[in-house]
Amino acid sequence: MVRVPDRVLVVDAEAGVRQSIESHLAHRGYEVLTAGSGEEALGMLTRQKIGCMLADVRLFGTRAGELLSRALEKDPTLAVLVASSTATVEEAVHYLQYGAFDYIAKPLDPERLEAAIQRSLRRRSELVRERSIVRLLKEEVVNMGAELAGERATVKGLSVATLQALVAVVEARDTWFAGHSLRVAQLAASLAAETGRTDEEIEQVRQAGLLHDIGMISVPEGLLSKEGPLAPAEFEQMKRHAVVGSDILAPLPHLSGVSAFVRGHHERWDGKGYPDGLSGEAIPWGARLIGAAEVYDALATARPYREQLTPELAVERMRGLIGTVLGPEVHRALATVVERGKALVFVADERSKELTL
Numbered sequence: 557m558v559r560v561p562d563r564v565l566v567v568d569a570e571a572g573v574r575q576s577i578e579s580h581l582a583h584r585g586y587e588v589l590t591a592g593s594g595e596e597a598l599g600m601l602t603r604q605k606i607g608c609m610l611a612d613v614r615l616f617g618t619r620a621g622e623l624l625s626r627a628l629e630k631d632p633t634l635a636v637l638v639a640s641s642t643a644t645v646e647e648a649v650h651y652l653q654y655g656a657f658d659y660i661a662k663p664l665d666p667e668r669l670e671a672a673i674q675r676s677l678r679r680r681s682e683l684v685r686e687r688s689i690v691r692l693l694k695e696e697v698v699n700m701g702a703e704l705a706g707e708r709a710t711v712k713g714l715s716v717a718t719l720q721a722l723v724a725v726v727e728a729r730d731t732w733f734a735g736h737s738l739r740v741a742q743l744a745a746s747l748a749a750e751t752g753r754t755d756e757e758i759e760q761v762r763q764a765g766l767l768h769d770i771g772m773i774s775v776p777e778g779l780l781s782k783e784g785p786l787a788p789a790e791f792e793q794m795k796r797h798a799v800v801g802s803d804i805l806a807p808l809p810h811l812s813g814v815s816a817f818v819r820g821h822h823e824r825w826d827g828k829g830y831p832d833g834l835s836g837e838a839i840p841w842g843a844r845l846i847g848a849a850e851v852y853d854a855l856a857t858a859r860p861y862r863e864q865l866t867p868e869l870a871v872e873r874m875r876g877l878i879g880t881v882l883g884p885e886v887h888r889a890l891a892t893v894v895e896r897g898k899a900l901v902f903v904a905d906e907r908s909k910e911l912t913l
Contacts, residue, residue: 562585562586562587562607562608563586563587563588563589563604563605563606563607564581564586564606564607564609564610564673565588565590565591565597565600565601565606565608565609565610566578566581566588566590566611567590567591567592567593567594567596567597567609567610567611567615567623568590568592568611568612568615568639569592569593569612569614569615570612571592573612573664574592575590577610577664577666577669578590580666580670581670581673584670586673589606593615594611594615594616594623597609597611597615597623597627598623598626598627598630601627601630601631601634605631606631606634607634607635607680608634608635608636608637608673608676608677608680609627609634609636609637610660610669610673611623611636611638611639612640613638613639613647613651616638624636624651624654624655624656625654625655628655633680633683634680635657635673635676635677635679635680636655636656636657637656637657637658637659637660637672637673637676638651638658638659638660639660639662639664640659640660640662641661641662641663643661643662647659657676657679657680658672658675658676660672719767719770719805723737723766723767723769723770736769736853736857737765737766737767737768738766739849739853740768740846740849740850740853741762741763741765741766742765743765743853743890743893744761744762744764744765744842744845744846744848744849745758745759745765747761747845747848747849747886747890747893748761748762748842748845750889750892750893751845751885751886751889757842760813760814760817760842761817761842761846763811763814764813764814764817764818764821764842764843764846765846765849767801767805767811767814767818768801768818768821768846769801770800770804770805770818771796771797771798771799771801771802771803771804771818772801773800774793774796774797774800775793775794775796775797795822795830795831798819798820798821798830798831799819799831801819802816802818802819805818813840813842814842816840817840817842817843818843819831819832819843820832820834820840820844820847821846821847823835823839823843823844823847824847824881825839825844825878825879825880825881825882825883826879826880828880829847836883837883844882844883844886845886847881848874848882848886848887851874851877851881851882852871852874852890852894855869855870855873855874856870867894868894870894871887871890871891871894874887874890875887
């Protein structure tokens with residue numbers, strides 16, 4: 557693997573600040589480049605491989621757009637550090653949400669700055685390795701488009717653990733998507749228990765919940781976190797993930813039922829879902845539960861464009877979807893599980909002893 561460069565780009569309108577940082581970092585063994593404007597920095601990112609960019613927050617608003625987003629378009633693995641003399645919490649959250657690795661208060665302390673750069677370069681190395689894993693898994697698991705069928709023999713040798721690892725890599729592409737599959741699996745399993753399913757069926761829908769978005773590996777990067785409505789062509793790309801996910805799982809005999817749940821988790825009670833336009837009881841039972849869990853998670857989890865709803869309000873909002881998106885039995889089960897205060901524990905999570913709604 558190519559070594560991630562320790563080249564640092566310092567972007568600041570004040571020449572004295574640039575020179576001071578450059579002198580300190582160069583003395584510590586870094587290769588340092590400097591730029592006095594956002595446009596100059598973007599030009600350097602086009603011409604050279606940069607590991608880390610430290611930029612004054614005042615330079616992030618350039619004529620042609622945001623320096624942060626444009627820099628990450630040129631190199632999605634670039635470690636961006638934002639320096640600010642105002643250093644407000646709101647400003648920090650804004651830049652961290654949209655891709656910055658760290659947010660540092662001015663005046664800059666040389667030792668703390670170097671520590672932040674080292675942390676960011678380590679994270680960048682991990683991100684580069686992760687992207688390499690994604691590329692290898694893509695080659696092993698799914699060949700997009702017409703060649704997908706040719707990958708079935710390779711997929712047969714994959715374990716469930718490998719597939720779950722692929723889902724984790726997919727979720728890591730979008731901060732707001734992280735943990736989604738685990739939460740959906742937990743809630744879908746609780747709904748299955750509430751509706752009287754057997755232990756075997758509960759485990760089946762739990763696995764389907766963990767793997768339901770594995771087909772997102774076929775969705776172009778950036779589409780997952782796009783704000784606002786998708787263009788028609790983008791929506792068609794997004795819709796493919798249900799079929800791709802099902803095709804990935806179909807060759808595994810012990811996951812045949814899981815594959816059907818994954819394919820159908822975007823079907824609607826009124827038949828207006830995808831990919832098959834199934835309606836009512838024709839939708840596989842596990843797919844109906846996963847679909848409801850997905851809607852709940854979307855409402856009860858914060859997104860860049862809106863605040864999260866309370867569990868009770870999310871359930872009430874979903875009441876209006878009965879007969880169109882959801883069946884009445886599924887909504888009744890959801891309301892009961894949420895009212896109880898927590899989902900049943902079917903999924904071990906290292907971050908906590910107990911998963912709650």
